[in-house]
Amino acid sequence: MKESSAAVGNPILNIAIFIAFIAVTMYIVTRAGKTTSKSSDFYTGGAQFSGTQNGLAIAGDYLSAASFLGIVGSIALTGYDGFLYSIGFFVAWLVALLLVAEPLRNVGRFTMADVLSFRLRQKPVRVAAACGTLFVSLFYLIAQMAGAGSLVSVLLNLHGFWPQALCVCVVGVVMIAYVLIGGMKGTTYVQMIKAVLLISGVAVMTVLVFVAVRGGMGALLDAAVSSHGSSEYIQQKGYAAEDILAPGLKYGASFDSQLDFVSLGLSLVLGTAGLPHVLMRFYTVPTAKEARKSVTWAIVLIGGFYLLTLVLGYGAAALVGPDRILAAPGAANSAAPLLAFELGGSIFMALISAVAFATVLAVVAGLAITASASIAHDIYDAVLRDGKASAADQVRVSRITVVVIGVVAIVLGILAMSQNVAFLVSLAFAIAASANLPTILYSLYWKRFNTTGAIASMYTGLISALVLIALSPAVSGSPSAMFPHADWSIFPLTSPGVVSIPLAFIAGIVGTYLGKPDRLGELQAEMEVRSLTGVGVEAPVAH
Template sequence: MQTHLLAAADAPAQGAGNPILNIAVFAVFIIVTLFVVTRAGKTTSEASDFYTGGATFNGTQNGLAIAGDYLSAASFLGIVGSIALNGYDGFLYSIGFFVAWLVALLLVAEPLRNVGRFTMADVLSFRLKQKPVRVAAAFGTLFVSLFYLIAQMAGAGSLVSVLLNLHTFSSQAICVAIVGVIMIIYVLVGGMKGTTYVQMIKAVLLIAGVAIMAVLVFVKLRGGGLFDSAIEMHAASSTLAEKGYAAEAIMQPGLKYGGTLTKQIDFISLGLALVLGTAGLPHVLMRFYTVPTAKEARKSVTWAIVLIGAFYLMTLILGYAAAAFVGPDRILAAPGGANSAAPLLAFELGGSIFMALISAVAFATVLAVVAGLAITASASIAHDVYDAVLRDGQSSEAEQVRVSRITVVVLGIVSIILGILAMTQNVAFLVSLAFAIAASANLPTILYSLYWKRFNTTGAVASIYTGLISCLLLIFFSPAVSGAPSAMFPNADWSIFPLSSPGIVSIPLGFLAGIIGTFIGKPDNFDELQAEMEVRSLTGVGVEAPVDH
């Protein structure tokens, strides 16, 4: 076993299979999913079809789609790579992403479905002043979606670069741009219906693919020795030896988030963002509006928890298998670094064809997630800003859909540019920044709106803007952006905030600002709407009735 593992460590990083075969499999996946999107897009005639698929999906279908929306490139590429390099500390991403669903299920899933229609801002502004709250909520939605999109673009660039053995910055940047263009086409053609079907297909393929990889790992090991093999490969790693890591550290906490007080606080900050962030993610919350009833919303979350939980358990096997069969040196030398661990493991387990299939599934994962994100951001701009604020609710549905599609194009271009800058970052970490923004800007306002009667417009606006601005500033001045070899700008240094994850500071600020703003601001005096919101959130009575004030 050890001889085989050391041979794998010495194998060239460019062992990425047949590039022509990889591209052929990719093309088949893209053509098939575009066909599905086009067919579904023919029934997209109204704004409700574009935003929520007409609320025609049942709980099981929506549970699959939620899993497809949530299990992103960060979940597959980023976590497998993080576990392969950091062991126990890498698996903490899986734990955080999964436990967060309990918060979403218990606190927001059913009330949100009962109160809203299209977007998160429908809930936040239900009993408050419409315009200031909707504008603030739109900013929160945009920045969460943008950071999430950056992670998916970076993951896609890493994936295609590994498959085609592209090591130059320009060639990887072209890969990111192509993914962005395809994403724009998906959304413009299919809307939410097409995107939901793609997410359902992708969820089945991804979970099945990961399960097959896990079985192949045990077949290759003949039943045992996975952790011992991972330790052997870490012991043989020249890259880790230079950093002074002990081989056994892959089995112990603290390899990435240990050693110094700053790193330990950074870990707590990351955990807060992951656990609280899901309940504030606009693209996940929007999925609750694609089912007809609150009962189906609960059912969809239950299905999502089962599927997502099974997936994250298997990431532990794949992460340590990547450490054992591919090795840290080969992973770090490949295009995309840590993000290349999963496709390189697939190559070791099943050769070129299997690697191409798994990578195509991962690519479909990226496309499905970015399409869902783009729809969420575009719906927020068209429905919350254009219709409710700029046109006072008088715009036609055709106008809203047109504004949505323009937003998709603009957002796609911006995410391509920022995704190119972030290609060296682990995509699981990049997604954690989106979670931090969601937990800081969106979650406090959602919880206060649903459960605090005294909460008012001043508190909502203060909470969203304080959480959002503080989080963005701390990210900008963190080692994730400058001052570190893996930063977006590695040759510059303006990092004055020591933590990579800002949640431990920005999340409490968002909650605190909501409280202070509520006590400083004047009551909104929407007592009837407050009573109606309480009844609707708890019982679902009057769900279909629009709110006008």
């Protein structure tokens, strides 16, 4: 190995490349921001992007810090079990493509709540949908902040709580600036550029991994087993070296951990179809045809990327080793930049880390826009102002929301710095699958579904997921928890999906049968026609 875990290249060179990358992307955002004049520009980029462009942007939005930093680290430490994240994140796109992408684009305008409230009573449904959007966005943001803090800490070789906390603060401030200046147009361009750079960078790293082990996948796996066999961390855990190739290294110790595995898989597979910031991307294209095209492009790019994470994860296990990864700032989240340093030295690591940082910025910008649009469009305009708020007022409220959300995400991101970012994102997926997906499916495909069912489903899914997360070992009672020195964890699973998702589906059914039917029959017929054909998609409904 080139250097110890305490040194990863020249911090001055690392940060110089970093700052140059930020300056270039900020210039792009500023140029795009000059064309943002209307609320539709700020929220959806004026629906002017092609399917190919939007497919790149979706890949850029979806391939977050969890996908690059978290999954590589998870595979490096837990092998087969860590690859579950790649499989779950990718397979989830089939659910989104087959069930929600095109109908959602045909019915909505700016936010997910446009679809959910189309044939239901506007105000209560929009408030519930906005709450779900805020919490999903917030948990996703926490993961990105934690990942960015780890990334900068590795680049600058910063150990200790406060230096890493400062890194998270800086990331949050830059993110807020991106959104306030560029809106959705600027964010989309950054996402497209970032997707190309990230996938290209990962492809180059994959080739270099095979060069380094002087062989194919078999040689790589042998090297990973050998590295795990000499690892003090693996020996202390009582694992065999070959366990990195077999299921159960993380989720096979007990029945609770196996049930956690099922819960995590359920959350990942169903979560994408309920992620507000991903669903919002379908509104940035002019037609349903372009929406389908964008999903096709996204699936190709995302699928290819996740296949390569398997090589990078085992590459980090083989060439860096569990001990160095866990000794670095950010622990598992540092595996990818440490692997880049091992493969190409300080400059290559700085370049890969800069791309990863752009990944974080692009994703958090998209999340912040989604949350701000939900507050401004769904609550401020539709609920508080009865649909009479001006476009300028909505954008102003959106910008204020971005600042508030950014500050909250910074604080919670600091608390979550010790968590694997892939796991943190899985919590956002669990909330999305619980609070949003049942109502989306019922609204699109169940004629009898009513407002009572929607409210019951959304609040049951959201509250049950949040309560179970708060009572889980992810928050307290374990060394890597947000509050490691306290213990109120009475729910044994770290992922709530296996309980909260069925509860949300059941609540929607019970609420529908107990509640009074909505007297909006003509809107049901219109929604069905629009969702299936796209006819009338440019004519927003007010009721």
